[in-house]
Structures are given as structure tokens and as C-alpha cells.
Amino acid sequence: xxxxxxxxxxxxxxxxxxxxxxxxxxxxxxxxxxxxxxxxxxxxxxxxxxxxxxxxxxxxxxxxxxxxxxxxxxxxxxxxxxxxxxxxxxxxxxxxxxxxxxxxxxxxxxxxxxxxxxxx
Amino acid sequence: xxxxxxxxxxxxxxxxxxxxxxxxxxxxxxxxxxxxxxxxxxxxxxxxxxxxxxxxxxxxxxxxxxxxxxxxxxxxxxxxxxxxxxxxxxxxxxxxxxxxxxxxxxxxxxxxxxxxxxxxxxxxxxxxxxxxxxxxxxxxxxxxxxxxxxxxxx
Numbered sequence: 680x681x682x683x684x685x686x687x688x689x690x691x692x693x694x695x696x697x698x699x700x701x702x703x704x705x706x707x708x709x710x711x712x713x714x715x716x717x718x719x720x721x722x723x724x725x726x727x728x729x730x731x732x733x734x735x736x737x738x739x740x741x742x743x744x745x746x747x748x749x750x751x752x753x754x755x756x757x758x759x760x761x762x763x764x765x766x767x768x769x770x771x772x773x774x775x776x777x778x779x780x781x782x783x784x785x786x787x788x789x790x791x792x793x794x795x796x797x798x799x
Numbered sequence: 800x801x802x803x804x805x806x807x808x809x810x811x812x813x814x815x816x817x818x819x820x821x822x823x824x825x826x827x828x829x830x831x832x833x834x835x836x837x838x839x840x841x842x843x844x845x846x847x848x849x850x851x852x853x854x855x856x857x858x859x860x861x862x863x864x865x866x867x868x869x870x871x872x873x874x875x876x877x878x879x880x881x882x883x884x885x886x887x888x889x890x891x892x893x894x895x896x897x898x899x900x901x902x903x904x905x906x907x908x909x910x911x912x913x914x915x916x917x918x919x920x921x922x923x924x925x926x927x928x929x930x931x932x933x934x935x936x937x938x939x940x941x942x943x944x945x946x947x948x949x950x951x952x953x
Contacts, residue, residue: 702855703823731844733851734917741913748908762844769923770916775908 680704684715690752691789692719693782697728700736709739716743720752721789725782727758732766744776753777757785809874809886810836815854817862817869817891822854825873829885832875838883845924845943846885852917853887853896853939861891861937870936882926882944889937895930896921896939 680698687693692715698704716722724740726732744754757779759767767773779785813828815821826847833843850873862869867890876884899918905911921928927942 701822701826701851702819706819731847733848733855734914734920735855737916738913741908741911745908745911745913762840765924766848766920770902770919771904771911775905775911 680707682708682711684711687721687723687786687789690718690720691723692716692721693723693725693786695725695728700726700729700732700739702733702735705733705735705739712739712743716747716754720747720750722747722752722754723782723785723789724754724756725758725785726756726760726763727782729763730760732763734770737766737770737772740772740776755779755785755788757782807876809876811875813873815871815873817858817865817871819855819858821871822851822858825854826851828873829875836883839881839944842881842883842943846883846941848924849921849928849941849943850885850887852921853941856894856896856917857887857889857891857937861889861894863892867891878942878944880944882942885941887937887939887941890935891937893932894937895932897928897930 680696680700683695685693694712694715696708722743740754740756747754755777756767758781759778767778779788811832813825815825829847829850830843833847857871869889869891871889874886874888876886878884896918899915901919901922902912902915921941925941925943927940929940931938
């Protein structure tokens with residue numbers, strides 16, 4: 680699995696994942712993911728290129744969202760494939776972490792560049 | 800709960816070693832089977848996810864200290880009405896995932912449990928999930944295909 684991180688603004692970071700977020704994938708990205716989250720208060724996680732997520736992937740997202748929440752930060756998930764969306768909703772993750780349909784909408788909600796002047 | 804008898808011989812079987820990297824080999828095997836058998840997307844995804852979760856448990860916890868030489872097999876069967884059954888058989892320590900309670904519905908991230916979602920996912924994406932212990936082996940039976948979740952509202 681691949682991971683790319685990019686700063687969006689001060690303490691805002693975009694994490695783009697690509698590949699299967701299964702036990703092998705999660706092990707490959709968890710270090711980089713955690714480091715990117717450590718320095719941020721807002722983290723947008725782009726799942727557009729993630730076709731599969733298992734419970735280990737949910738654990739990765741929840742653990743980092745929890746860490747953000749403890750310092751009044753937040754995580755936003757975006758671009759979920761329909762099956763990934765079902766996995767997140769069936770485990771209640773959608774009630775705990777904000778989910779946006781696309782990366783553009785997630786960024787627009789932050790007021791970050793490339794998002795334009797979308798509705799709040 | 801005893802697994803119901805499967806119909807006829809398996810259409811495919813796979814044996815794997817008790818190593819985490821073997822899980823990818825098993826899910827790839829299943830994906831190829833799904834493609835060659837033309838399973839609907841929901842059946843393919845539900846079984847692939849459930850196999851990943853079940854094997855993660857067996858391989859992570861089933862063979863502490865490798866006290867026995869691990870034997871892990873996955874058998875695939877066709878069932879009536881287009882349903883598909885995977886039967887996971889291992890000689891690890893007795894473990895019944897169907898006895899695991901689901902995490903409660905958390906009100907906030909602070910209250911949320913980080914883990915414990917594997918069995919919850921299997922119940923949600925399968926028609927049925929059943930377990931039996933026979934002759935020193937765990938048998939976990941995963942059935943997908945009718946669109947009815949195994950554990951909704953339970």
C-alpha cells in the first residue's frame with residue numbers, strides 16, 4: 680500500500696492512501712500515517728484509491744482520530760469506494776469521523792486552496 | 800452451533816501457513832475464484848473481507864508458541880440459490896468468534912473502542928457465520944449470497 684502526505688495549511692495535512700487497507704497494508708503505512716497526524720490538528724484522509732478496508736484499517740483510522748480529538752483536532756475521510764463506505768457505516772465509524780464524498784468537498788469545507796468557495 | 804453439511808465436494812481448496820503474509824495469498828486466491836466463477840460483487844466482497852478477518856484471528860492468536868504444527872485450510876463450496884460457503888479449518892487453540900460480543904454504539908470518539916470490529920464486519924457482510932469444534936479442529940463456516948446479514952438486530 681502507498682501513502683503520500685502533503686501539507687495543506689498550518690497544521691492541516693492531506694494523507695492520500697492507495698491500495699488495500701488490510702493487515703499487510705496497514706502495517707506498511709501506520710508509521711508514516713501516525714507521524715503525519717502527530718504534527719497536525721486537521722487531517723484529511725483521501726481514500727479514493729482504497730478498494731478494500733478490513734478491521735485493522737478501522738483500528739488505524741480510529742486510533743489516529745482519537746489522538747487528534749484529544750488535542751481538539753479532527754479527521755475527515757473522503758472519496759470512499761461504495762464497499763469501503765459500507766464497512767465504515769456498518770461499524771459506526773461514520774458517526775465518529777466526518778466523511779465527505781470527494782476530496783474537493785473535504786478541502787472546500789476547510790477553506791483550503793483548490794476547494795474554492797464552497798458551502799460551509 | 801454446528802455448521803450445516805455442505806453440498807457436495809469443495810469447488811476449490813487452499814492450505815496456508817500460519818503467517819500474516821499468507822492472508823494476502825488467501826484473499827488473492829479468493830478474488831481469482833470469484834472472477835472465474837462470476838460471483839456477484841457483494842458475495843465476493845463479503846467473503847473476501849470475512850476471510851481476511853477470520854484468518855487474521857486464527858494466525859494472530861491460534862498458535863501461541865507454535866505448540867502444534869499449524870494446519871490451516873480454506874474450502875469453498877457452492878450452495879443452492881447462488882450462495883457460496885467458505886469453510887475455514889484449523890488445528891489452533893479452540894476459538895469461537897461467534898461468541899464475541901459486538902462493540903457497543905459509541906457516543907463519541909473518546910468512548911469508541913479501537914478494536915473488536917472484525918466479527919462485527921463478518922456478521923454484517925455474511926448471511927451466516929457458524930462455528931464448531933471437531934476432532935481438535937476449529938471449523939468456521941462463512942456463507943454469503945442471499946443478501947441477508949447474519950447478525951443484524953441481534
